[in-house]
Amino acid sequence: MDDRPALEIRSLTKRYGDTVAVQDLSFAVPHGSVTGFLGPNGAGKTTTMRVLLGLAAPTQGETFVLGSPYVALERPLGRVGASLELTGFHPGRTARNHLRVVAIQGGLGTGGVDRVLEATGMTTFASGRVGKFSLGMKQRLALSAALLGEPEVLVLDEPANGLDPAGVAWLRSFLRAFAAKGGAVLISSHILAEVAEVADRVVVIDRGCMVHEGPTGDLTAEGSVVIVRSPDAARLRPVLEAEGATVTDAEGALEVSGLPIERVGELAARDGLILHELRARANTLEQAFFSLTEPQAGPGAPPELPEAIPRSDLP
Amino acid sequence: MITLVRAELLKLRTTRLWIVLLGVSVAVVALIVVAVLASTPGRDPEARALHDLTTVADVRTLLAIGGLSATLALVLGVTMATSEYRYGTAGITYLATPRRPRVVTAKLFAAVPIGALFGLVGGSVPVLVALAWFAAKGRSVPLDGTVPLEILQIGLQSLFAAVMGVAVGAVLRNQVAAIVGLLVWVLVVESIVSGLIPVTAKWFPFGGAAGAFSSQASDRLFGRPEAGVLMAAYVVLGWAAAVWFERHRDV
Numbered sequence: 372m373d374d375r376p377a378l379e380i381r382s383l384t385k386r387y388g389d390t391v392a393v394q395d396l397s398f399a400v401p402h403g404s405v406t407g408f409l410g411p412n413g414a415g416k417t418t419t420m421r422v423l424l425g426l427a428a429p430t431q432g433e434t435f436v437l438g439s440p441y442v443a444l445e446r447p448l449g450r451v452g453a454s455l456e457l458t459g460f461h462p463g464r465t466a467r468n469h470l471r472v473v474a475i476q477g478g479l480g481t482g483g484v485d486r487v488l489e490a491t492g493m494t495t496f497a498s499g500r501v502g503k504f505s506l507g508m509k510q511r512l513a514l515s516a517a518l519l520g521e522p523e524v525l526v527l528d529e530p531a532n533g534l535d536p537a538g539v540a541w542l543r544s545f546l547r548a549f550a551a552k553g554g555a556v557l558i559s560s561h562i563l564a565e566v567a568e569v570a571d572r573v574v575v576i577d578r579g580c581m582v583h584e585g586p587t588g589d590l591t592a593e594g595s596v597v598i599v600r601s602p603d604a605a606r607l608r609p610v611l612e613a614e615g616a617t618v619t620d621a622e623g624a625l626e627v628s629g630l631p632i633e634r635v636g637e638l639a640a641r642d643g644l645i646l647h648e649l650r651a652r653a654n655t656l657e658q659a660f661f662s663l664t665e666p667q668a669g670p671g672a673p674p675e676l677p678e679a680i681p682r683s684d685l686p
Numbered sequence: 687m688i689t690l691v692r693a694e695l696l697k698l699r700t701t702r703l704w705i706v707l708l709g710v711s712v713a714v715v716a717l718i719v720v721a722v723l724a725s726t727p728g729r730d731p732e733a734r735a736l737h738d739l740t741t742v743a744d745v746r747t748l749l750a751i752g753g754l755s756a757t758l759a760l761v762l763g764v765t766m767a768t769s770e771y772r773y774g775t776a777g778i779t780y781l782a783t784p785r786r787p788r789v790v791t792a793k794l795f796a797a798v799p800i801g802a803l804f805g806l807v808g809g810s811v812p813v814l815v816a817l818a819w820f821a822a823k824g825r826s827v828p829l830d831g832t833v834p835l836e837i838l839q840i841g842l843q844s845l846f847a848a849v850m851g852v853a854v855g856a857v858l859r860n861q862v863a864a865i866v867g868l869l870v871w872v873l874v875v876e877s878i879v880s881g882l883i884p885v886t887a888k889w890f891p892f893g894g895a896a897g898a899f900s901s902q903a904s905d906r907l908f909g910r911p912e913a914g915v916l917m918a919a920y921v922v923l924g925w926a927a928a929v930w931f932e933r934h935r936d937v
Contacts, residue, residue, distance in 0.1 A: 425784045426777055427936035442784035453781050459774020461701055468700035475693040476782035
């Protein structure tokens with residue numbers, strides 16, 4: 372297998388006039404893995420994917436698909452399958468004809484059309500006009516088109532949008548199997564839970580900038596806290612703070628961040644302090660995500676919800 | 687390139703618009719021909735000639751009504767380019783074929799047979815209607831070898847219109863703007879400017895260059911060889927503009 376990453380983005384910046392959609396973004400997607408590409412709506416995920424796939428020109432930086440710019444690939448659909456949020460369908464064309472058009476355009480021949488329709492559960496709807504399809508059916512059709520060339524790389528933009536639970540489960544198992552066979556997947560989403568169950572690695576961007584990259588587990592480990600319950604809490608607290616930890620009270624326990632659980636136990640033992648409970652509480656994915664992509668106050672930020680509604684305002 | 691042209695023709699065949707427009711073209715031409723044949727001509731010698739169709743020259747004049755099919759071919763050509771953006775299929779098109787000039791070129795080539803089809807069908811309708819009309823009256827219609835040649839010329843005008851429609855559609859991208867803009871150009875701008883400044887008439891793409899291939903061509907226009915060269919120049923210019931815009935555009 373090629374040593375180069377399946378997908379690579381180097382120092383990518385994309386501006387639309389004065390608006391910076393993506394700012395100095397770099398990351399790579401290795402073979403045999405699923406990489407989640409996360410960020411809130413408008414973070415720059417789709418723009419990054421469009422540049423990666425040659426649909427938009429970068430303002431600065433470079434992107435590579437299997438070692439080449441996408442536009443330099445011969446018969447790219449045979450190597451890369453892509454489903455982008457903005458990719459549309461002619462409403463008057465049937466699902467089968469849509470795939471026939473894509474197959475011929477991609478130089479693939481139409482032999483694979485029925486295979487991908489069956490793989491995505493679309494055989495029953497093959498003769499239906501796309502204009503009458505639900506969002507979920509359109510997603511399945513977009514996936515069918517992405518799979519037409521039996522590619523080694525998949526770039527999927529919000530592929531679970533509109534899929535029913537059975538469809539989401541199918542998608543996850545399909546992507547896992549695809550990566551297990553050496554395929555590379557870049558899958559974007561603004562819903563963390565969608566990606567967390569299938570991605571080995573995550574790249575999180577916010578307002579066009581990278582805010583996190585690493586194994587999915589790291590996202591929950593970072594920012595995790597240690598819960599300590601001790602009858603000697605008043606003595607333990609300054610000991611932990613002296614080591615640089617941030618300690619807060621939480622329902623009769625101490626919530627310690629900034630120190631690994633092992634170090635907290637060692638410090639308590641060193642000073643002969645009794646512990647009734649010592650455990651790590653992993654950050655939930657949502658907590659981690661929100662802490663990484665906190666909305667900035669400003670004209671574009673959503674209004675903050677009041678912490679509590681005054682009793683006098685209640686009906 | 688042949689594969690890409692096949693894909694473009696498949697795009698057309700798998701939607702209903704082309705057959706709807708062809709049907710509209712046939713219906714409109716047939717209606718106008720019937721109206722001409724059924725009307726009371728009065729004393730106008732030209733109207734009487736069309737009404738009676740006693741010479742082949744009269745038949746060729748009637749055939750000019752079939753030239754309306756070029757307008758429908760123009761609209762179809764525009765939609766071949768602009769529907770990619772209207773329905774968002776440009777993304778999948780360029781994912782499949784990232785070399786955009788090849789896609790633009792394939793669209794222009796695909797417009798040739800479909801435009802010619804519109805012209806040949808539209809050009810044949812007046813003859814068929816006239817044959818049926820006068821057969822019902824127990825009369826024949828005078829025909830000779832110049833009639834099929836005239837129909838071929840309408841086919842040429844129509845394919846030119848379809849190709850230019852693709853080029854303008856690719857440049858403008860907005861379907862409504864491209865169709866309205868082109869129709870205003872063909873039906874209003876060229877006529878008015880040609881009327882006001884007659885020397886410009888022969889340089890216009892539709893009424894001038896393509897118009898030289900009509901049986902109604904005036905003396906103000908180029909001869910057919912020169913007009914053919916001018917049409918080719920417009921096609922090359924349209925292709926170059928379409929390629930430039932598509933290459934420099936984010937999809």
